[in-house]
Amino acid sequence: xxxxxxxxxxxxxxxxxxxxxxxxxxxxxxxxxxxxxxxxxxxxxxxxxxxxxxxxxxxxxxxxxxxxxxxxxxxxxxxxxxxxxxxxxxxxxxxxxxxxxxxxxxxxxxxxxxxxxxxxxxxxxxxxxxxxxxxxxxxxxxxxxxxxxxxxxxxxxxxxxxxxxxxxxxxxxxxxxxxxxxxxxxxxxxxxxxxxxxxxxxxxxxxxxxxxxxxxxxxxxxxxxxxxxxxxxxxxxxxxxxxxxxxxxxxxxxxxxxxxxxxxxxxxxxxxxxxxxxxxxxxxxxxxxxxxxxxxxxxxxxxxxxxxxxxxxxxxxxxxxxxxxxxxxxxxxxxxxxxxxxxxxxxxxxxxxxxxxxxxxxxxxxxxxxxxxxxxxxxxxxxxxxxxxxxxxxxxxxxxxxxxxxxxxxxxxxxxxxxxxxxxxxxxxxxxxxxxxxxxxxxxxxxxxxxxxxxx
Amino acid sequence: xxxxxxxxxxxxxxxxxxxxxxxxxxxxxxxxxxxxxxxxxxxxxxxxxxxxxxxxxxxxxxxxxxxxxxxxxxxxxxxxxxxxxxxxxxxxxxxxxxxxxxxxxxxxxxxxxxxxxxxxxxxxxxxxxxxxxxxxxxxxxxxxxxxxxxxxxxxxxxxxxxxxxxxxxxxxxxxxxxxxxxxxxxxxxxxxxxxxxxxxxxxxxxxxxxxxxxxxxxxxxxxxxxxxxxxxxxxxxxxxxxxxxxxxxxxxxxxxxxxxxxxxxxxxxxxxxxxxxxxxxxxxxxxxxxxxxxxxxxxxxxxxxxxxxxxxxxxxxxxxxxxxxxxxxxxxxxxxxxxxxxxxxxxxxxxxxxxxxxxxxxxxxxxxxxxxxxxxxxxxxxxxxxxxxxxxxxxxxxxxxxxxxxxxxxxxxxxxxxxxxxxxxxxxxxxxxxxxxxxxxxxxxxxxxxxxxxxx
Numbered sequence: 001x002x003x004x005x006x007x008x009x010x011x012x013x014x015x016x017x018x019x020x021x022x023x024x025x026x027x028x029x030x031x032x033x034x035x036x037x038x039x040x041x042x043x044x045x046x047x048x049x050x051x052x053x054x055x056x057x058x059x060x061x062x063x064x065x066x067x068x069x070x071x072x073x074x075x076x077x078x079x080x081x082x083x084x085x086x087x088x089x090x091x092x093x094x095x096x097x098x099x100x101x102x103x104x105x106x107x108x109x110x111x112x113x114x115x116x117x118x119x120x121x122x123x124x125x126x127x128x129x130x131x132x133x134x135x136x137x138x139x140x141x142x143x144x145x146x147x148x149x150x151x152x153x154x155x156x157x158x159x160x161x162x163x164x165x166x167x168x169x170x171x172x173x174x175x176x177x178x179x180x181x182x183x184x185x186x187x188x189x190x191x192x193x194x195x196x197x198x199x200x201x202x203x204x205x206x207x208x209x210x211x212x213x214x215x216x217x218x219x220x221x222x223x224x225x226x227x228x229x230x231x232x233x234x235x236x237x238x239x240x241x242x243x244x245x246x247x248x249x250x251x252x253x254x255x256x257x258x259x260x261x262x263x264x265x266x267x268x269x270x271x272x273x274x275x276x277x278x279x280x281x282x283x284x285x286x287x288x289x290x291x292x293x294x295x296x297x298x299x300x301x302x303x304x305x306x307x308x309x310x311x312x313x314x315x316x317x318x319x320x321x322x323x324x325x326x327x328x329x330x331x332x333x334x335x336x337x338x339x340x341x342x343x344x345x346x347x348x349x350x351x352x353x354x355x356x357x358x359x360x361x362x363x364x365x366x367x368x369x370x371x372x373x374x375x376x377x378x379x380x381x382x383x384x385x386x387x388x389x390x391x392x393x394x395x396x397x398x399x400x401x402x403x404x405x406x407x408x409x410x411x412x413x414x415x416x417x418x419x420x421x422x423x424x425x426x427x428x429x430x431x432x433x434x435x436x437x438x439x440x441x442x443x444x445x446x447x448x449x450x451x452x453x454x455x456x
Numbered sequence: 457x458x459x460x461x462x463x464x465x466x467x468x469x470x471x472x473x474x475x476x477x478x479x480x481x482x483x484x485x486x487x488x489x490x491x492x493x494x495x496x497x498x499x500x501x502x503x504x505x506x507x508x509x510x511x512x513x514x515x516x517x518x519x520x521x522x523x524x525x526x527x528x529x530x531x532x533x534x535x536x537x538x539x540x541x542x543x544x545x546x547x548x549x550x551x552x553x554x555x556x557x558x559x560x561x562x563x564x565x566x567x568x569x570x571x572x573x574x575x576x577x578x579x580x581x582x583x584x585x586x587x588x589x590x591x592x593x594x595x596x597x598x599x600x601x602x603x604x605x606x607x608x609x610x611x612x613x614x615x616x617x618x619x620x621x622x623x624x625x626x627x628x629x630x631x632x633x634x635x636x637x638x639x640x641x642x643x644x645x646x647x648x649x650x651x652x653x654x655x656x657x658x659x660x661x662x663x664x665x666x667x668x669x670x671x672x673x674x675x676x677x678x679x680x681x682x683x684x685x686x687x688x689x690x691x692x693x694x695x696x697x698x699x700x701x702x703x704x705x706x707x708x709x710x711x712x713x714x715x716x717x718x719x720x721x722x723x724x725x726x727x728x729x730x731x732x733x734x735x736x737x738x739x740x741x742x743x744x745x746x747x748x749x750x751x752x753x754x755x756x757x758x759x760x761x762x763x764x765x766x767x768x769x770x771x772x773x774x775x776x777x778x779x780x781x782x783x784x785x786x787x788x789x790x791x792x793x794x795x796x797x798x799x800x801x802x803x804x805x806x807x808x809x810x811x812x813x814x815x816x817x818x819x820x821x822x823x824x825x826x827x828x829x830x831x832x833x834x835x836x837x838x839x840x841x842x843x844x845x846x847x848x849x850x851x852x853x854x855x856x857x858x859x860x861x862x863x864x865x866x867x868x869x870x871x872x873x874x875x876x877x878x879x880x881x882x883x884x885x886x887x888x889x890x891x892x893x894x895x896x897x898x899x900x901x902x903x904x905x906x907x908x909x910x911x912x
Binding site: 044065070074145152189191192194404409425 | 517530590861868
């Protein structure tokens, strides 16, 4: 148990969460006359927009992660603490971590969101979602092991189940996952197996609304669907998932009920606020929305608590067009930068305007040379949109060497169709191999004599 | 349960293990008039000589791993099976896997070695060894979390324990780990923390013999020790480890007993044959050495079983200079290539000479610009040796894009002293956060009223 003492008289800004919002605030406050403490339970910033590429084996974790200490370590006014915030004491102005307590003058909370199964949290085991590096590696293992299993099983029905991939949710993540899996099955690994034809794999994208990418203009949704279909994805719209159970997805389409048999089911259908939101709400009495996100004031603060701010995906900012800002990286970055400016002004005794998000547009990638881009004044689809997507993502990667290696890796993957990162990791078992082998049902009965001449 | 049937009349070569030996045999047999089946429990080949760089955060797993299907998938005579061989039926010429059975005409076994604790297997929990990608990521987590913990704890004694790293075993792996950890602590992360001075970290390399790198010429051992000491490693020779228990290493030095307090203890002191060796010995009555390795004939076969061969680290080949060949990658590669040639000759009805290993020398790296190289006719140490080491390793990396990205990563690390891959992964917990926070001993007692106005 530790209790950090301030060694300076400068105001103390505590930032919880090193995502886009928290990190941009911390970086921008590096030269301000304040003390900054950045708390995260991980030691790295995760570039979430490319997480699906780790899940599908195009990129390695390190290529989209940057150690927090590396990014802000040079700022002498900045402390990094590896810990998890579990509670908040707004009256005494302090946050409580698993292993310590720390006081703040300004508190910025940006702990993001996790998967939302809308009351069916037990579906998670069979249909994992994609939020963390560990999720991505689990999903990668699921995808590539499915082909290995299909190769081994003898029953054609089982082969088909292993070669069926169901992705629930037609938002950007679902679209990106479906497109990437289709490219793996239909192009990248098509020569790798002997007992199966991976180009026969079925990739199903299941969406409850009447089109995929619902927040996009209709014609872009249409184009996205067409190019997914060209890649070999079956797009199923107007389908509500009613149940998920080990290799089975039940969906309702109007009056009809249908069961899909798929050994790989992925969840990309919804998000809810991270657990800390509930704690904040209890402690401050602030309102939350249906997804558990904190309703913030026009300066991102919590009502009645002018020194506590909520940023990024965790915040519901509805002071613009009467609808919440979307949970995307550009919004989070802007909110982080705003917080830094706001606090700098406060410290100087002045003030700044309420937060305003200038929409920079939205992007979704479908395949290795197809994307859709909505810049408001301009809608793009196809190769040009893909180029825009590539450069926008490279640009925002935090570290220069990540920019370089990701560019190189993409270029290489694009040229060779090889996926160097398609490793299945995280599961090995060599324990008790001996015992298992000698008491094994597979063991040939012809050998009756146990030769005990071992000379270890 | 599957039973692979041969679809061809060509002889069937079954290779167990996709390490250097197995993979080089499989690659070389790709154009031979035989059918090849490569069985491995992992879907990738691991370039073990660089594994310590994954453990110390310089490289990512994907940079030193290559998917087996990618390497041999284009060879139409080659099957890859992801499974673990657990038994052997030499009379019926078949191997038994966890999920299937397969017949062979020629069987090549190269499943390598794992850690050896010399009867103290319970030390493994406190002092993990480095053999798999998972080991490497665990060790990486241990190393980087140690600094995080040192930053957080308040007692100076505890800080010191967290900043003490004990590496047991002064062979190449121990030397490389010690050098890399010293560079991390004393150079790479020296500006990253506020409550500790990482340059004060103690890195202890413990060796039982009277010098490190015992198989090397004495003057190279001496030079290696000097340059490790320059990097800040404390080299302790003539020290026998008598016990390891959570953060404590007991060592004996002559008559003296000493206890080292270190929160990070790594094991690099010995290897033993993989579990399959014991099974092989039981089934074929072949002799094994003290480390459990299979004694092979001069053509790498098992006595009385002319169609079963053992290669790589798992084999004890003592037909040269009356001592076993060392368990290093060049030996394994040569043995793999020899097997391919041997089988090609057999199939043609001819035969080849017994196996002979032409020593190409040995290398060990100490720091980012210091290595020792023994080429027999030439001994090198220092920067030139390091350049030799760099190019030898790049040269043998299997895939071209790995060569490229590793070179780029090394160049970048060398220039910037930043370690992009120093991510701590594999452990997250968000479950029950709410419950924990509300029943928390840390919770400030000032808040007595539980505000139940949550609107989730």
